[in-house]
Amino acid sequence: MTTTVRSAIPMPPAAAKALVATGGLATAASTFVHWTWTSAFPGDLTVDGYPGGLQILTLVAGLLTALFALPLYGVRGTRWLTPAGPAAPALLLATGGFATTWFTLIAISYELGGIANLEPGGYIAGVASALPLIGALGLPHRSTTTARPQGVKAGIRHYLGAFGRLIGPGADLKPAEPLDRWTEILVIITAAALGLVVFTYGIVTEYGELFAGFLVLTAFCAWALIRSGLLARLTAITARHRGTATAAAFAAAAAFPFTQSDDHFATVGVNILIFATVALGLNVVVGLAGLLDLGYVAFLGVGAYAAALVSGSTSSPVGLHFPFWAAALTGMGAALVFGVVIGAPTLRLRGDYLAIVTLGFGEIFRIAVNSLDGISGPKITNGPNGIRNIPDLNVLGFNFGIEHTFGSFTLGRFANYFLLMLLFTGIVVVVFSRANDSRIGRAWVAIREDETAAQAMGINGFRLKLLAFALGASLAGLAGTVMAHVSYSVVPDPYQFAGPVPPNSAFLVAAVVLGGMGTVSGPLLGATLLYLIPEKLVFLKNYQLLFFGIALVLLMRLRPEGLIAGRRQQLEFHEDEDDSHESAEPGEPALTTAGA
Incomplete structure (x- = not known):
């Protein structure tokens, strides 16, 4: 067998990139139309023009997919988002959006008693969330077979293997040029603020379905950050500014009680x-x-x-x-x-x-x-x-044990503790x-x-x-x-x-x-x-x-x-995986991506 560059779903690279970008935007747009007719499902997904409940998670997934599709086109300045290549994070984010959306649709059908409770907006969201996933599977990746398998079982194994290679361990990151000191400090502060937002949102989720969707989306987003190499770059920055990173993390944690009214x-x-x-x-x-x-x-x-x-x-x-x-x-x-x-x-x-x-x-x-x-x-x-x-x-x-007021903020007993x-x-x-x-x-x-x-x-x-x-x-x-x-x-x-x-x-x-x-x-x-x-x-x-x-x-x-x-x-x-990378032919990338 020889190593070739091919996609899990055969399609022109331009079409694959277009599906990822437009599909991400379409997924985000689908959250602005109602998905069900009754407010009995938690989160009230009956309002047009205003996402609510689990729709917010689909909106975030769609926007992130569209954002991480920009490096596929080689947009200047966006390559910093995906130092290890854009294909794997695009696939993971598209999968996260698809999983979150379809989890919501299935939960609506199950809890309300059938798919008849889905409005056209729900069907639009289901189709729209599948588009970036199909496009991401059409992006080129490294394959070790020269012929496509025949039969249903062989085809399923082929696509699962392609998915695994695309999101599996990739090549080592190339050393990045350090940013200036204040830009790196700004990156650390931004990361701490985003961490506070994610942590707060996870705690204040008011019902289990929303938290389950939050877990699914967060898991795929974290996986995408790891596979994009962005988390490794952030780790390198925090290592250079260890004191600033520690102070930012504890400042973000200390700000949590001030975000709570309950x-x-x-x-x-x-x-x-x-x-x-x-x-x-x-x-x-x-x-x-x-x-x-x-x-x-x-x-x-x-x-x-x-x-x-x-x-x-x-x-x-x-x-x-x-x-x-x-x-x-x-x-x-x-x-x-x-x-x-x-x-x-x-x-x-x-x-x-x-x-x-x-x-x-x-x-x-x-x-x-x-x-x-x-x-x-x-x-x-x-x-x-x-x-x-x-x-x-x-x-x-x-x-x-008593409330304390600091300006417009009131800290209760548990906030004090x-x-x-x-x-x-x-x-x-x-x-x-x-x-x-x-x-x-x-x-x-x-x-x-x-x-x-x-x-x-x-x-x-x-x-x-x-x-x-x-x-x-x-x-x-x-x-x-x-x-x-x-x-x-x-x-x-x-x-x-x-x-x-x-x-x-x-x-x-x-x-x-x-x-x-x-x-x-x-x-x-x-x-x-x-x-x-x-x-x-x-x-x-x-x-x-x-x-x-x-x-x-x-x-x-x-x-x-x-x-x-x-x-x-x-x-x-991951000793075996490291050995496989070391044994690769000189000049052969561990993961080939479109637009890289």
């Missing part, structure tokens, strides 16, 4: 931060040191209970009322002590044996706090009733980053890769693993102190291995693996997704975990290194 969404935001901070602490243990801890949520519980006991709760058997800084240190110290006590006798185990022991510790903690009720054991935790009536924090005269938890998240990020870049962090990575080899090089594996266990536990305890005050009470039920709602140990481990082990932003993103998905997909009812599991399996199959992976993980999981 305290419910601020509640979701602060719970995401708690979950993400605990996941980042677990990343020290799992991502850096390679210790599979299945009972990590117990350290969150230790910190929460310790802080609740000394925070002035009327139901606390201790009867102490520490200031918040002392309560936070108490929670961290208690979690650290438990980490050392549990880790010292168990960290000589490895692999599955260590995982089983930590799983047992998590269950022992939950059973113990249930038993310390004054009947089965000493009265310390009040058993299943927990410690309730935990007072709101009052730090330097600022009461976190969101900003406090963001401060703690920043502290954990700094601790993790410094530990990762230190000599100890490199020793942790060496232990994770091969503990026997690391010990042969003079690394004290047990001592460093115990240090990782203690550090991860103390970071979880810190998050637990805030969690206790946010929820007003601490009860044993949430601190278990698995359950329908995070945080629990299974979700924490999944957040680290899904987001990307050993990175800072990976667990933050993974925790955000794993908290939002169960929160928003309540409409699936009994099928919620089924679809959630299918999505995780597909994601791990397509991107096993995680959503945000370090260079080491990318090389580990």
Whole structure:
């Protein structure tokens, strides 16, 4: 077989490019006519001239498809959008628009009782969204067969293979000329602002169908950014301005409460931060040191209970009322002590044996706090009733339990705690980053890769693993102190291995693996997704975990290194693909695109 350049659907390149561009615009235009006759479907898609609900997602998909079609024509200045070639992002964005539109049409037909509930605008949108997808499949790509297959099955395999080659790993990016300093800073600020918009929109979605469509479109858009090479360029820019990028990210996060008028969404935001901070602490243990801890949520519980006991709760058997800084240190110290006590006798185990022991510790903690009720054991935790009536924090005269007005903005209780938890998240990020870049962090990575080899090089594996266990536990305890005050009470039920709602140990481990082990932003993103998905997909009812599991399996199959992976993980999981690129003939591109 020989390598040729051909398309999945045979058509002239000019026609393919025209279908992508005009199809994207037609898809966007179709959102300005009504898709159904009744407002019973959420989002009210009955209005002409004003997109609503899921139509907004189709509008965004159509405009992005048309924008990323410009590099196909070689429009000056647009090549910067697709440094790795324009064909793959055009196909992914077209597929995202098609999937979002047809998801909406199918949801309308299913929920309203048949396709008779679709108006002509819906049929127009369905056809219009297929045009850019057909055009993108007509763009040239690299093929390893000289003859088209015969038969239906062979044809399906051919088109699926062509799709896979088009969106699969492409050639390495050519080094880009750096922009001037202020332009790069402007790019960083714009990226942070867009991230805030996407995050806010995802949280404030009012019904499950809209969030499901949002997930589909966001996934394809993120995939397109990766395949276009634009995300790699942005990563290079943030690496040159690390301080500015960090400040912009935290400024965007701090602006989130000021965009909310409903305290419910601020509640979701602060719970995401708690979950993400605990996941980042677990990343020290799992991502850096390679210790599979299945009972990590117990350290969150230790910190929460310790802080609740000394925070002035009327139901606390201790009867102490520490200031918040002392309560936070108490929670961290208690979690650290438990980490050392549990880790010292168990960290000589490895692999599955260590995982089983930590799983047992998590269950022992939950059973113990249930038993310390004054009947089965000493009265310390009040058993299943927990410690309730935990007072709101009052730090330097600022009461976190009441509303505060800043100009035209009003911050409610959960918005106040969101900003406090963001401060703690920043502290954990700094601790993790410094530990990762230190000599100890490199020793942790060496232990994770091969503990026997690391010990042969003079690394004290047990001592460093115990240090990782203690550090991860103390970071979880810190998050637990805030969690206790946010929820007003601490009860044993949430601190278990698995359950329908995070945080629990299974979700924490999944957040680290899904987001990307050993990175800072990976667990933050993974925790955000794993908290939002169960929160928003309540409409699936009994099928919620089924679809959630299918999505995780597909994601791990397509991107096993995680959503945000370090260079080491990318090389580990895509070694064969890198070898195939190296063995290509000199001068042969890994992906040939029209207009490149």
